[in-house]
Amino acid sequence: MTDHCPNAFEETQISGHLDGELTQAAEQKVRIHLEDCRHCRALLEELRAMREATMSTEFSKPDDSQWDERPRGGASLLARGVGWIFAVVWAVTLVMYALWQFWQGSANLVERLLVFGGLSAFALLFVSVLLDRISSARTDPYREVEK
Amino acid sequence: MTESQPAPAPVATLPPSEAQTVILAQQGAEDALDTLARSCRQQAYVFALQLIGNPDDALDVAQDAMVRFFRSLDRFDASRPVRPWLLRIVRNLVRDRARRMRVRRTESLEPAEDALSFEPKDPMPDPEARSARRELQTLLWSCLRELPPSYREVLVLRDYQDLAYAEIATTLKIPRGTVMSRLHRARRLLREVVRRRQNDNGEVRND
Numbered sequence: 089m090t091d092h093c094p095n096a097f098e099e100t101q102i103s104g105h106l107d108g109e110l111t112q113a114a115e116q117k118v119r120i121h122l123e124d125c126r127h128c129r130a131l132l133e134e135l136r137a138m139r140e141a142t143m144s145t146e147f148s149k150p151d152d153s154q155w156d157e158r159p160r161g162g163a164s165l166l167a168r169g170v171g172w173i174f175a176v177v178w179a180v181t182l183v184m185y186a187l188w189q190f191w192q193g194s195a196n197l198v199e200r201l202l203v204f205g206g207l208s209a210f211a212l213l214f215v216s217v218l219l220d221r222i223s224s225a226r227t228d229p230y231r232e233v234e235k
Numbered sequence: 236m237t238e239s240q241p242a243p244a245p246v247a248t249l250p251p252s253e254a255q256t257v258i259l260a261q262q263g264a265e266d267a268l269d270t271l272a273r274s275c276r277q278q279a280y281v282f283a284l285q286l287i288g289n290p291d292d293a294l295d296v297a298q299d300a301m302v303r304f305f306r307s308l309d310r311f312d313a314s315r316p317v318r319p320w321l322l323r324i325v326r327n328l329v330r331d332r333a334r335r336m337r338v339r340r341t342e343s344l345e346p347a348e349d350a351l352s353f354e355p356k357d358p359m360p361d362p363e364a365r366s367a368r369r370e371l372q373t374l375l376w377s378c379l380r381e382l383p384p385s386y387r388e389v390l391v392l393r394d395y396q397d398l399a400y401a402e403i404a405t406t407l408k409i410p411r412g413t414v415m416s417r418l419h420r421a422r423r424l425l426r427e428v429v430r431r432r433q434n435d436n437g438e439v440r441n442d
Binding site: 099100102103104107109134135137138139141142143144145146147148149150154155156 | 276277280281284285290294298301351368371372375376390393394395397399400415416418419422423425426429
């Protein structure tokens, strides 16, 4: 863009002035500059017209029938959380017990290695997917939007 | 940057009724929960619509936002204003959705024009002025989609949602000075897009 202030005034302050977000001293500085700078006055007026148009824009809203029922809180949420904890503890205990029984059982070394080798392969695949997800989350360009 | 010292945040004090409603809702009062749902869901929808541009997608995002809102209500500090927190939930969901859409490449850049409602609270008496205003509103709404997400967010929060800089800083988790500089760049870019569209449409500018 070539249409910047010819006096190299910090134009960011124009937006601060428009929004009434400057300190008294900064506000005074902007007012003095605006008296002398035709370019910044024109910019201010354009931004003001745009802001007035956006602020007065109304949006269609969905009626009440389009909304899902409010999520229930309290007891049902607590029950669901406790239920999940119980389910995970139960599943982990069951798998550990089954593996222990298998290891202690009559299976020979080859059978044991086949079963544990397969499980190890699945575990490694899971870990690799997890590492990929973590890596992509760290390098995601959209993360910068948050900063 | 010559950013000035932050002015006292005009949102620091919370309307007592809202704080009381939040506390009652945290205690499980159904009336308070319903009141909170009614007041928040339309805000969530409008903000999602302003960021996404599509009413159906905005409704989906707003529904998800309300689920997350109520799931995390117990952890919310009732002494703080609800709005920046709610808008941050919506904004995060919109970002997640944008990330998925970027992979699928299925999103349309054109916003839905029927999303605007031309029944202003304070109608302008002059029909020509009203018509010009509506035309500019539609143009700006359309041009908003061409801004990068970070610019669109800050512009929507200030110029459509009417949030103060301090509230925007809280919502986006960025310094107040960054709000002002990013907002100004967003406004300048929007102005450029508007000018380009006007030139494309054969409208002549006076300056």
